Amino acid sequence: MKTIEVDGIKVRIQIWDTAGQERYQTITKQYYRRAQGIFLVYDISSERSYQHIMKWVSDVDEYAPEGVQKILIGNKADEEQKRQVGREQGQQLAKEYGMDFYETSACTNLNIKESFTRLTELVLRAHRKELEGLRVRAGQELALAELEEEEGKPEGLANSSKACWC
Numbered sequence: 111m112k113t114i115e116v117d118g119i120k121v122r123i124q125i126w127d128t129a130g131q132e133r134y135q136t137i138t139k140q141y142y143r144r145a146q147g148i149f150l151v152y153d154i155s156s157e158r159s160y161q162h163i164m165k166w167v168s169d170v171d172e173y174a175p176e177g178v179q180k181i182l183i184g185n186k187a188d189e190e191q192k193r194q195v196g197r198e199q200g201q202q203l204a205k206e207y208g209m210d211f212y213e214t215s216a217c218t219n220l221n222i223k224e225s226f227t228r229l230t231e232l233v234l235r236a237h238r239k240e241l242e243g244l245r246v247r248a249g250q251e252l253a254l255a256e257l258e259e260e261e262g263k264p265e266g267l268a269n270s271s272k273a274c275w276c
């Protein structure tokens with residue numbers, strides 16, 4: 111669990127790190143079902159991990175809910191000397207899939223906050239209608255509660271905030 115602030119809204123996010131290995135795939139697929147946002151992560155020092163992204167995307171398309179938000183991540187950006195995947199390759203793949211793209215480093219913290227904030231922002235946007243509905247309903251319930259409180263007061267006091275009981 112982590113709380114971040116996006117557009118003035120405090121959002122509590124639950125993060126699941128799925129296992130990348132083939133033998134855990136049955137479990138991994140179960141994580142997709144309730145996901146609202148997904149980072150597809152490869153390692154910039156591994157061409158193989160980059161090639162695997164296509165497989166991850168097809169799994170996400172198959173098992174994640176429609177409208178799930180996705181961002182492509184090229185991690186280990188601090189390992190420049192071991193780089194096998196160019197930044198442009200990442201950008202190109204992200205473009206093909208219509209995703210945002212970040213190169214990150216868990217070691218130097220490069221783009222970690224930015225990518226989490228961006229994914230949360232995308233999820234919030236995708237759920238804006240539901241969010242607005244919740245806000246309206248909360249406002250209505252508050253107004254109703256205030257009205258009930260006013261009505262509960264003895265006559266003559268209902269509309270006067272200055273009135274006192276003595």
Ligand SMILES: Nc1nc2c(ncn2[C@@H]2O[C@H](COP(=O)(O)OP(=O)(O)OP(=O)(O)O)[C@@H](O)[C@H]2O)c(=O)[nH]1
Nearest residue numbers: 127128129130131185186187188189214215216217
């Ligand atoms: N240099 C560097 N190493 C990293 C970075 N992120 C993770 N690592 C290292 O990479 C190794 C694998 O990290 P994990 O977090 O286990 O990777 P994973 O993708 O979750 O692995 P699976 O559980 O097999 O899916 C560890 O030794 C980490 O310390 C990074 O940004 N830079």
